[in-house]
Amino acid sequence: MRFAWTLGLAGLIPFFAGLVLTLNGTWSTYAVRGITPDGPRIMLSYGAIILSFMGAIHWGTALEREPDRAWPYGASVLPALYGWLIWGLSLLNPADVGLLMIALGLGFVILLIFDLMRSRAGDFPKWYPRMRVVLTIGAAGSLSLAGLYSL
Template structure:
């Protein structure tokens, strides 16, 4: 890790935090516009599945280009990198509460994988703190399904 890795690029912050807007926006719409409840749920879960696929694919990218991976087999990283997209797909096929549970679990396991990756590869210093912040907000927004999902007790 070099000194330039300590400063998070501004574009990374803009894109990372900007990527939370669909999570926060649809979670708020669940509360504020209940007439379209099913639509907001579908949008929230679909976006969650897409983003879970994205963060999993980061491991494929690291396995391909990180200098520390040249001398070691990266089959495990390649295999892991597709698991979040498969989990996200399944999350879209089940009831909203079950789908939200799968997505939350997927984001948490993916963050754990990121921690494991950081023990093997030198990642930028800003990467894990940013991933943690984004993961927490995404999971909290997905958890709104438990409170506001159709067929779930209101206020539970």
């Protein structure tokens, strides 16, 4: 459990780094010059990857607990598709990056709700919900703050 917490908290570093780059304005200077990655792009790219990873946890749970039921597998790929959609939209319309960061943060909150429901059903260790709440506050909070700043 302690190692999972350590890795989870370390996983927040790119979110916080992207937030700092966004808030101090460095990202806009480099983005104007055409140099990438910038703060919002770092956050959107990393956030889409992590949201996919979080969804995959449900795939693993389905393999172990519900190998013959289709819905857990389907639900496990939705976060990856959502993250891909948000990231793709940021490429198509970079002007909407602020809204897209907020939308990606919302994806983490929605997945947290699903995780908490599955935790109540006994699908995860007892320590997992608390860790998910803390990590979701860090990820969704940093995405939302950077998104609001970028509007």
